[in-house]
Amino acid sequence: MQDTHPLRITVSKSDNNLYQAKIDYTATQIDSVNSYKVNSSGELEAIDFEHYPAMKVVSQSFPEIKQNQLTTNQINMWVVAVQDALFEQKGLKPVIDVVYDLETATDGNIANVKVFKIDYTSSANGGADNANKTLINEFRINSDGNLEIKDVSRETGYRIISKVYMDTSMVQ
Structure with a gap:
């Protein structure tokens, strides 16, 4: 994400043992910025705002964090x-x-x-x-x-x- 405002990421495990994350701003009470999940193929999905509440694959690889x-x-x-x-x-x-x-x-x-x-x-x-x-x-x-x-x-x-x-x- 390009936003430089401080964000809060809440990570949880779904019932089928896959990870999902919700991103919110810290300083205001507004709707979520986005929600993500890792699908059963290990790909990262995000909300598809054009077809809400459907999810779409946004990444198939994860960057290395230095x-x-x-x-x-x-x-x-x-x-x-x-x-x-x-x-x-x-x-x-x-x-x-x-x-x-x-x-x-x-x-x-x-x-x-x-x-x-x-x-x-x-x-x-x-x-x-x-x-x-x-x-x-x-x-x-x-x-x-x-x-x-x-x-x-x-x-x-x-x-x-x-x-x-x-x-x-x-x-x-």
């Missing part, structure tokens, strides 16, 4: 997956309970990402005004391609929170 050469969009998706896991550990449902946004900057081999929680208040016309944007976490991709989270209790200031792209098993 963690020390990630695009801004890939970095954002990894951070969203880890931040969602952190919220879930606190008993929050990221899709429902929390609205947040990212600011991403790259500098050579290092990428830095700030996660901001957005609090909305009602406006006089019945809409919502952006009332407050609060920094809640800072991440970086180190030169080895590991995702780190800022940890002021450590001497180095950061600790590794994920070593494999999109893996949240180390999240604590």
